[in-house]
Amino acid sequence: MNEPNSRMDLVSTLRILHEVRTDEVIITSMGSGREWQQFKQHPLDFVHVPSSMGQTQSWGLGVALAxxxxxxxxxxxxxxxxxxxxSLVTIANAAPPNFTLLVFDNGVYEVTGGQSTPASTAKRLxxxxxxxxxxxxxCGFRHTERITTLDKWRSRADILLNLLGPVCAVLDVAPQTEDYSVRSPGRPKERVREFAETLQTT
Amino acid sequence: MFTADEFVTELRSVGITHVVSVPDSTLGEWYPALQESDDLSLIQVCREGEAWAVAAGLHLGGAAPVVLIQCTGLFESGDALRNAIHDYGLPLFGIIGYRSYLNQSSIPGDTARIFTEPILSAWQLDTVLIDTPDKKVRMAEHYRTCRAEERPGVALIAEGRA
Incomplete structure:
Protein backbone atom coordinates (compact mmCIF):
# COMPACT_ATOMS: atom_id res chain seq x y z
CA MET A 1 0.00 0.00 0.00
CA ASN A 2 1.14 3.58 -0.69
CA GLU A 3 1.94 5.96 2.14
CA PRO A 4 -1.24 7.68 3.36
CA ASN A 5 -0.43 11.07 1.86
CA SER A 6 0.07 9.62 -1.61
CA ARG A 7 -3.11 7.58 -1.76
CA MET A 8 -6.05 8.53 -3.95
CA ASP A 9 -8.92 10.60 -2.65
CA LEU A 10 -12.00 8.42 -2.14
CA VAL A 11 -14.44 10.97 -3.56
CA SER A 12 -12.29 11.42 -6.68
CA THR A 13 -12.23 7.67 -7.31
CA LEU A 14 -16.00 7.48 -6.92
CA ARG A 15 -16.47 10.46 -9.22
CA ILE A 16 -14.60 8.60 -11.95
CA LEU A 17 -16.77 5.53 -11.37
CA HIS A 18 -19.86 7.73 -11.59
CA GLU A 19 -18.64 9.24 -14.86
CA VAL A 20 -17.96 5.94 -16.60
CA ARG A 21 -20.94 3.94 -15.40
CA THR A 22 -23.84 3.48 -17.80
CA ASP A 23 -26.40 0.83 -16.90
CA GLU A 24 -24.48 -1.18 -14.31
CA VAL A 25 -25.87 -2.00 -10.89
CA ILE A 26 -23.72 -0.15 -8.34
CA ILE A 27 -23.96 -1.28 -4.72
CA THR A 28 -22.01 0.83 -2.22
CA SER A 29 -21.50 0.56 1.52
CA MET A 30 -19.75 2.23 4.47
CA GLY A 31 -17.43 5.00 3.20
CA SER A 32 -18.27 4.49 -0.45
CA GLY A 33 -21.97 4.56 0.40
CA ARG A 34 -21.58 7.78 2.35
CA GLU A 35 -19.78 9.57 -0.49
CA TRP A 36 -21.77 8.05 -3.38
CA GLN A 37 -24.84 9.92 -2.16
CA GLN A 38 -23.35 13.26 -3.21
CA PHE A 39 -23.60 12.25 -6.86
CA LYS A 40 -26.76 12.12 -8.97
CA GLN A 41 -28.43 8.81 -8.19
CA HIS A 42 -29.34 6.17 -10.78
CA PRO A 43 -32.27 3.74 -10.37
CA LEU A 44 -29.75 0.89 -10.32
CA ASP A 45 -27.79 2.41 -7.43
CA PHE A 46 -28.21 0.81 -4.05
CA VAL A 47 -26.55 2.32 -1.00
CA HIS A 48 -26.26 -0.65 1.35
CA VAL A 49 -26.55 1.37 4.55
CA PRO A 50 -27.53 0.12 7.06
CA SER A 51 -25.52 -2.99 6.38
CA SER A 52 -24.12 -6.04 8.04
CA MET A 53 -20.45 -5.19 7.73
CA GLY A 54 -18.68 -7.34 5.18
CA GLN A 55 -21.81 -8.56 3.42
CA THR A 56 -22.20 -6.02 0.61
CA GLN A 57 -20.15 -8.05 -1.87
CA SER A 58 -22.31 -11.07 -1.00
CA TRP A 59 -25.50 -9.12 -1.72
CA GLY A 60 -23.88 -8.13 -5.01
CA LEU A 61 -23.02 -11.73 -5.80
CA GLY A 62 -26.65 -12.71 -5.31
CA VAL A 63 -27.87 -9.97 -7.65
CA ALA A 64 -25.27 -10.95 -10.25
CA LEU A 65 -26.37 -14.60 -10.14
CA ALA A 66 -30.05 -13.71 -10.36
CA SER A 87 -16.53 -14.16 0.27
CA LEU A 88 -13.61 -13.95 -2.17
CA VAL A 89 -13.61 -17.74 -2.38
CA THR A 90 -17.39 -17.89 -2.61
CA ILE A 91 -17.45 -15.34 -5.44
CA ALA A 92 -14.64 -17.05 -7.34
CA ASN A 93 -16.37 -20.41 -6.91
CA ALA A 94 -19.69 -19.07 -8.19
CA ALA A 95 -17.72 -17.32 -10.96
CA PRO A 96 -20.28 -14.76 -12.16
CA PRO A 97 -18.91 -13.30 -15.40
CA ASN A 98 -20.93 -10.13 -14.80
CA PHE A 99 -19.46 -9.19 -11.40
CA THR A 100 -16.89 -6.56 -10.44
CA LEU A 101 -15.72 -6.08 -6.86
CA LEU A 102 -14.15 -2.73 -6.03
CA VAL A 103 -12.25 -2.65 -2.75
CA PHE A 104 -11.45 0.83 -1.43
CA ASP A 105 -8.39 0.07 0.68
CA ASN A 106 -7.53 2.77 3.21
CA GLY A 107 -5.99 0.54 5.87
CA VAL A 108 -8.35 1.65 8.61
CA TYR A 109 -11.86 1.31 9.97
CA GLU A 110 -12.77 4.74 8.68
CA VAL A 111 -16.38 5.11 9.81
CA THR A 112 -15.50 4.37 13.43
CA GLY A 113 -12.74 6.95 13.58
CA GLY A 114 -9.80 5.55 11.67
CA GLN A 115 -8.52 2.73 13.86
CA SER A 116 -6.02 0.63 11.94
CA THR A 117 -7.18 -2.80 10.85
CA PRO A 118 -5.30 -5.95 11.90
CA ALA A 119 -3.94 -5.96 8.35
CA SER A 120 -2.29 -2.57 8.67
CA THR A 121 1.39 -2.60 7.81
CA ALA A 122 2.55 -1.41 11.19
CA LYS A 123 0.81 -4.23 12.99
CA ARG A 124 2.13 -7.08 10.90
CA LEU A 125 5.20 -9.17 11.34
CA CYS A 139 -8.91 -17.19 -4.53
CA GLY A 140 -9.65 -17.61 -8.22
CA PHE A 141 -10.94 -14.28 -9.55
CA ARG A 142 -10.62 -14.16 -13.31
CA HIS A 143 -9.03 -10.71 -13.28
CA THR A 144 -7.49 -8.73 -10.44
CA GLU A 145 -5.80 -5.38 -10.36
CA ARG A 146 -4.36 -2.98 -7.80
CA ILE A 147 -4.70 0.69 -8.63
CA THR A 148 -2.72 3.42 -6.90
CA THR A 149 -3.18 6.55 -9.01
CA LEU A 150 -6.17 8.46 -10.33
CA ASP A 151 -4.71 8.49 -13.84
CA LYS A 152 -4.53 4.72 -13.84
CA TRP A 153 -8.03 4.41 -12.39
CA ARG A 154 -9.39 6.82 -15.00
CA SER A 155 -7.87 4.71 -17.75
CA ARG A 156 -9.02 1.39 -16.31
CA ALA A 157 -12.44 2.02 -14.76
CA ASP A 158 -14.53 1.49 -17.87
CA ILE A 159 -12.53 -1.61 -18.79
CA LEU A 160 -12.93 -3.14 -15.34
CA LEU A 161 -16.68 -2.69 -15.59
CA ASN A 162 -16.76 -4.69 -18.80
CA LEU A 163 -14.13 -7.41 -18.46
CA LEU A 164 -15.28 -10.99 -18.10
CA GLY A 165 -15.63 -11.52 -14.37
CA PRO A 166 -15.38 -12.06 -11.62
CA VAL A 167 -13.13 -9.00 -11.49
CA CYS A 168 -11.56 -7.54 -8.37
CA ALA A 169 -9.88 -4.13 -8.34
CA VAL A 170 -8.28 -2.80 -5.19
CA LEU A 171 -7.95 0.97 -5.04
CA ASP A 172 -5.50 2.52 -2.59
CA VAL A 173 -7.37 5.46 -1.08
CA ALA A 174 -6.66 7.84 1.76
CA PRO A 175 -8.77 7.61 4.90
CA GLN A 176 -11.21 10.43 5.39
CA THR A 177 -10.40 12.21 8.63
CA GLU A 178 -13.38 14.57 8.86
CA ASP A 179 -17.07 13.83 8.53
CA TYR A 180 -16.26 10.15 8.30
CA SER A 181 -19.28 8.55 9.94
CA VAL A 182 -21.51 6.12 8.15
CA ARG A 183 -24.55 7.88 6.66
CA SER A 184 -27.83 6.20 5.81
CA PRO A 185 -30.07 7.60 3.09
CA GLY A 186 -32.98 6.37 5.25
CA ARG A 187 -36.10 4.43 4.23
CA PRO A 188 -34.31 1.08 3.93
CA LYS A 189 -37.43 -1.01 3.31
CA GLU A 190 -38.80 1.39 0.70
CA ARG A 191 -35.44 1.83 -1.00
CA VAL A 192 -34.81 -1.90 -1.30
CA ARG A 193 -38.31 -2.44 -2.69
CA GLU A 194 -37.74 0.25 -5.31
CA PHE A 195 -34.35 -1.23 -6.18
CA ALA A 196 -35.80 -4.75 -6.57
CA GLU A 197 -38.62 -3.42 -8.71
CA THR A 198 -36.15 -1.65 -10.98
CA LEU A 199 -34.01 -4.79 -11.23
CA GLN A 200 -36.97 -6.96 -12.10
CA THR A 201 -38.85 -4.65 -14.45
CA THR A 202 -36.26 -2.80 -16.51
CA MET B 1 -35.74 -37.10 8.05
CA PHE B 2 -35.83 -36.31 4.30
CA THR B 3 -34.11 -38.45 1.72
CA ALA B 4 -32.14 -36.41 -0.79
CA ASP B 5 -34.69 -37.04 -3.50
CA GLU B 6 -37.57 -36.11 -1.22
CA PHE B 7 -35.84 -32.88 -0.26
CA VAL B 8 -35.17 -31.86 -3.84
CA THR B 9 -38.73 -32.73 -4.84
CA GLU B 10 -40.08 -30.55 -2.05
CA LEU B 11 -37.93 -27.58 -3.09
CA ARG B 12 -38.88 -27.96 -6.73
CA SER B 13 -42.56 -28.18 -5.83
CA VAL B 14 -42.51 -24.67 -4.39
CA GLY B 15 -40.36 -23.14 -7.12
CA ILE B 16 -37.06 -22.69 -5.34
CA THR B 17 -34.32 -21.59 -7.73
CA HIS B 18 -31.20 -21.39 -5.53
CA VAL B 19 -30.05 -23.15 -2.37
CA VAL B 20 -27.42 -21.11 -0.51
CA SER B 21 -25.68 -23.37 1.91
CA VAL B 22 -22.98 -24.60 4.25
CA PRO B 23 -23.30 -28.36 4.86
CA ASP B 24 -23.44 -30.48 7.96
CA SER B 25 -23.49 -34.25 7.98
CA THR B 26 -27.25 -34.38 7.37
CA LEU B 27 -27.65 -31.48 4.95
CA GLY B 28 -24.53 -32.53 3.06
CA GLU B 29 -26.14 -35.83 2.13
CA TRP B 30 -28.59 -33.86 0.00
CA TYR B 31 -25.87 -32.05 -1.98
CA PRO B 32 -25.42 -34.61 -4.78
CA ALA B 33 -29.15 -34.52 -5.54
CA LEU B 34 -29.16 -30.73 -5.39
CA GLN B 35 -26.21 -30.55 -7.75
CA GLU B 36 -27.82 -32.97 -10.18
CA SER B 37 -31.09 -31.06 -10.31
CA ASP B 38 -31.51 -29.08 -13.53
CA ASP B 39 -33.69 -26.38 -12.03
CA LEU B 40 -31.91 -25.80 -8.71
CA SER B 41 -28.56 -24.09 -8.24
CA LEU B 42 -26.52 -24.93 -5.17
CA ILE B 43 -24.45 -21.92 -4.07
CA GLN B 44 -21.88 -22.95 -1.50
CA VAL B 45 -20.66 -20.19 0.79
CA CYS B 46 -17.75 -20.21 3.22
CA ARG B 47 -19.63 -19.05 6.30
CA GLU B 48 -23.29 -18.83 7.14
CA GLY B 49 -23.56 -15.04 7.35
CA GLU B 50 -22.77 -14.96 3.67
CA ALA B 51 -25.71 -17.26 3.00
CA TRP B 52 -28.33 -14.71 4.09
CA ALA B 53 -26.53 -11.96 2.16
CA VAL B 54 -26.29 -13.93 -1.07
CA ALA B 55 -29.92 -14.97 -0.66
CA ALA B 56 -30.83 -11.29 -0.20
CA GLY B 57 -29.22 -10.38 -3.51
CA LEU B 58 -30.84 -13.33 -5.27
CA HIS B 59 -34.25 -12.31 -3.93
CA LEU B 60 -33.78 -8.71 -5.09
CA GLY B 61 -32.89 -9.97 -8.53
CA GLY B 62 -36.11 -11.97 -8.77
CA ALA B 63 -34.88 -15.46 -7.83
CA ALA B 64 -36.43 -17.69 -5.16
CA PRO B 65 -33.60 -18.72 -2.83
CA VAL B 66 -33.55 -20.66 0.43
CA VAL B 67 -30.77 -20.68 3.01
CA LEU B 68 -29.76 -24.21 4.05
CA ILE B 69 -27.53 -24.26 7.13
CA GLN B 70 -27.09 -25.95 10.50
CA CYS B 71 -28.31 -24.26 13.69
CA THR B 72 -24.71 -23.51 14.69
CA GLY B 73 -24.45 -21.54 11.45
CA LEU B 74 -27.61 -19.70 12.45
CA PHE B 75 -25.80 -18.63 15.62
CA GLU B 76 -22.91 -17.31 13.53
CA SER B 77 -25.04 -15.52 10.99
CA GLY B 78 -27.26 -13.36 13.17
CA ASP B 79 -26.13 -9.94 12.01
CA ALA B 80 -26.44 -10.80 8.33
CA LEU B 81 -30.00 -12.05 8.78
CA ARG B 82 -30.86 -9.09 11.00
CA ASN B 83 -29.80 -6.73 8.25
CA ALA B 84 -31.54 -8.51 5.38
CA ILE B 85 -34.72 -9.55 7.18
CA HIS B 86 -35.26 -6.79 9.73
CA ASP B 87 -33.53 -3.67 8.33
CA TYR B 88 -34.74 -4.30 4.78
CA GLY B 89 -37.78 -6.50 5.41
CA LEU B 90 -36.76 -9.19 2.95
CA PRO B 91 -38.91 -12.34 3.22
CA LEU B 92 -36.04 -14.82 3.22
CA PHE B 93 -36.64 -18.46 4.11
CA GLY B 94 -34.24 -20.70 5.99
CA ILE B 95 -34.08 -24.46 6.28
CA ILE B 96 -32.07 -25.11 9.39
CA GLY B 97 -30.69 -28.39 10.64
CA TYR B 98 -31.37 -28.85 14.36
CA ARG B 99 -28.22 -30.57 15.58
CA SER B 100 -28.56 -33.22 18.29
CA TYR B 101 -32.35 -32.90 18.50
CA LEU B 102 -33.07 -36.58 17.90
CA ASN B 103 -30.12 -37.90 19.86
CA GLN B 104 -26.90 -36.61 21.33
CA SER B 105 -24.76 -39.65 20.67
CA SER B 106 -22.03 -37.78 18.83
CA ILE B 107 -22.03 -34.67 21.04
CA PRO B 108 -23.44 -35.52 24.48
CA GLY B 109 -24.84 -32.46 26.19
CA ASP B 110 -24.74 -30.48 22.93
CA THR B 111 -25.50 -26.87 23.82
CA ALA B 112 -26.82 -26.29 20.30
CA ARG B 113 -29.92 -28.07 21.58
CA ILE B 114 -30.35 -25.40 24.28
CA PHE B 115 -30.01 -22.26 22.21
CA THR B 116 -31.54 -22.96 18.81
CA GLU B 117 -35.19 -22.28 19.53
CA PRO B 118 -34.62 -19.26 21.81
CA ILE B 119 -32.41 -17.69 19.16
CA LEU B 120 -34.96 -18.27 16.41
CA SER B 121 -37.51 -16.67 18.69
CA ALA B 122 -35.19 -13.73 19.41
CA TRP B 123 -34.78 -13.10 15.70
CA GLN B 124 -38.58 -13.18 15.38
CA LEU B 125 -38.54 -15.91 12.77
CA ASP B 126 -41.77 -17.85 12.34
CA THR B 127 -40.55 -21.42 12.68
CA VAL B 128 -42.03 -24.85 12.11
CA LEU B 129 -40.27 -27.81 13.69
CA ILE B 130 -40.12 -30.97 11.65
CA ASP B 131 -39.20 -33.72 14.06
CA THR B 132 -41.22 -36.68 12.80
CA PRO B 133 -41.73 -38.03 9.28
CA ASP B 134 -45.41 -37.12 9.25
CA LYS B 135 -44.45 -33.44 9.60
CA LYS B 136 -42.27 -33.32 6.50
CA VAL B 137 -45.09 -31.81 4.45
CA ARG B 138 -44.95 -28.78 6.72
CA MET B 139 -41.74 -27.51 5.12
CA ALA B 140 -43.36 -26.77 1.76
CA GLU B 141 -46.60 -25.64 3.42
CA HIS B 142 -44.75 -23.15 5.60
CA TYR B 143 -42.71 -21.86 2.67
CA ARG B 144 -45.87 -21.30 0.63
CA THR B 145 -47.55 -19.47 3.50
CA CYS B 146 -44.55 -17.25 4.14
CA ARG B 147 -44.13 -16.51 0.46
CA ALA B 148 -47.81 -15.65 0.02
CA GLU B 149 -47.65 -13.31 3.02
CA GLU B 150 -44.21 -11.94 2.00
CA ARG B 151 -42.63 -12.64 5.35
CA PRO B 152 -39.56 -14.59 6.44
CA GLY B 153 -39.75 -18.08 7.89
CA VAL B 154 -37.78 -21.10 8.96
CA ALA B 155 -38.23 -24.84 8.71
CA LEU B 156 -36.26 -26.42 11.53
CA ILE B 157 -35.27 -29.96 10.63
CA ALA B 158 -34.50 -32.31 13.51
CA GLU B 159 -31.17 -34.07 13.15
CA GLY B 160 -29.50 -36.81 15.11
CA ARG B 161 -25.84 -36.28 14.42
CA ALA B 162 -23.39 -33.40 14.35
Missing part, protein backbone atom coordinates in the same frame (compact mmCIF):
# COMPACT_ATOMS: atom_id res chain seq x y z
CA UNK A 67 -29.51 -11.23 -13.19
CA UNK A 68 -26.75 -12.61 -15.39
CA UNK A 69 -27.33 -10.09 -18.17
CA UNK A 70 -26.52 -7.09 -15.98
CA UNK A 71 -23.10 -6.00 -14.77
CA UNK A 72 -23.07 -5.75 -11.00
CA UNK A 73 -20.45 -3.65 -9.23
CA UNK A 74 -20.10 -4.09 -5.47
CA UNK A 75 -18.04 -1.55 -3.51
CA UNK A 76 -16.58 -2.31 -0.10
CA UNK A 77 -13.72 -1.24 2.13
CA UNK A 78 -10.72 -3.28 3.20
CA UNK A 79 -12.06 -3.53 6.75
CA UNK A 80 -15.33 -4.91 5.42
CA UNK A 81 -13.56 -7.37 3.16
CA UNK A 82 -11.42 -8.55 6.07
CA UNK A 83 -14.61 -9.28 7.95
CA UNK A 84 -15.76 -11.64 5.21
CA UNK A 85 -12.58 -12.82 3.44
CA UNK A 86 -14.27 -16.10 2.61
CA UNK A 126 7.92 -7.97 8.98
CA UNK A 127 5.89 -4.81 8.29
CA UNK A 128 4.61 -6.12 4.99
CA UNK A 129 1.20 -5.03 3.81
CA UNK A 130 -1.41 -7.46 2.50
CA UNK A 131 -2.02 -7.20 -1.21
CA UNK A 132 -5.75 -7.82 -1.37
CA UNK A 133 -5.66 -8.01 -5.18
CA UNK A 134 -3.17 -10.87 -4.98
CA UNK A 135 -5.38 -12.52 -2.41
CA UNK A 136 -8.36 -12.27 -4.78
CA UNK A 137 -6.24 -13.73 -7.55
CA UNK A 138 -5.25 -16.69 -5.40
Missing amino acids: QPTRRVVACCGDGSLLMNLG MGRSINLASLAEE
